[in-house]
Amino acid sequence: MFLTWILLIIGFALITVGATWLTNSSAAIAKRLHMSEYVIGMTIVAVGTSLPELTVSVASTFAGSADMAIGNIVGSNIFNVLFVLGICALFAPVVFTKKNIRIDIPICLAVSIALFAMLFNNNLSRIEGIALLLCYIAIITYSIRSGKQSDEEVEIDENFSWFKSIVMLALGFVGLIYGADLTLDSAVAIARDLGVSERVIAITLLAGGTSLPELAASVVAMLRGHGAMALGNVVGSNIANILLILGTCSTISPLLMNGITMIDLLVMIGAVVMLLLSALIFGKGKIIRSEGIVFLAAYAAYIWYLVG
Numbered sequence: 001m002f003l004t005w006i007l008l009i010i011g012f013a014l015i016t017v018g019a020t021w022l023t024n025s026s027a028a029i030a031k032r033l034h035m036s037e038y039v040i041g042m043t044i045v046a047v048g049t050s051l052p053e054l055t056v057s058v059a060s061t062f063a064g065s066a067d068m069a070i071g072n073i074v075g076s077n078i079f080n081v082l083f084v085l086g087i088c089a090l091f092a093p094v095v096f097t098k099k100n101i102r103i104d105i106p107i108c109l110a111v112s113i114a115l116f117a118m119l120f121n122n123n124l125s126r127i128e129g130i131a132l133l134l135c136y137i138a139i140i141t142y143s144i145r146s147g148k149q150s151d152e153e154v155e156i157d158e159n160f161s162w163f164k165s166i167v168m169l170a171l172g173f174v175g176l177i178y179g180a181d182l183t184l185d186s187a188v189a190i191a192r193d194l195g196v197s198e199r200v201i202a203i204t205l206l207a208g209g210t211s212l213p214e215l216a217a218s219v220v221a222m223l224r225g226h227g228a229m230a231l232g233n234v235v236g237s238n239i240a241n242i243l244l245i246l247g248t249c250s251t252i253s254p255l256l257m258n259g260i261t262m263i264d265l266l267v268m269i270g271a272v273v274m275l276l277l278s279a280l281i282f283g284k285g286k287i288i289r290s291e292g293i294v295f296l297a298a299y300a301a302y303i304w305y306l307v308g
Contacts, residue, residue: 047244123254
């Protein structure tokens, strides 16, 4: 059991380091290709920080553990909104832009509701998976076209040469792949040894571990005074988690919901609704510290429900 926990920690470390290297090197390459900050945020950064969820969920799909694939995404989305943004709000108010309120958060809510509807029959088919992927392509295409209207570019370390960027990109992929394998195998072993369902492990342990890149990136952004970047990272990652990751997994093999319940999906939707209400009503365009505490309390209550 002790060795399994050590392997789990190593897996999380590889996932985090791999995602960080992959994101940094991708941003460096994007700058040299003259991509705008908007495009990098919606594509490179959001997808980069979602790669741990992608690798773990795809590995779960091939292993036949649908609970892990779906539960990891549902749990990660809940963790991102309630825990990550809750923690960020403790440092400084998370400010919403007009685009966040009018486009990003409504899209995230619509995508979450669409997933709920698709899973109402406890199954995510290949056709539905393809539909999710097509929606993601449409959103990315829109983002790229919108990004072309801006000449703003991301500031990166000029020491990131082409060679260094490509090497870090490759090493990032290796770290994510091996980290995902270690994490999945260790989590399943721990679940069986403790008699805990795969649903609980996926929604709590795996979700929190694979969301570490979002947490780290968002907290650093808040500390540097970039609250909008932190918010965009979370919302963009949640959209990618559903459309790209579950779309990919269900296209590879249809997914059965099994231990994941409609309550879990409703909590995911409710978290986004809380975010939207915070933007429109309570925080008046921002998430203040008291709201962050409410977000964290809501996440703690959900975890209590799972393990209770």
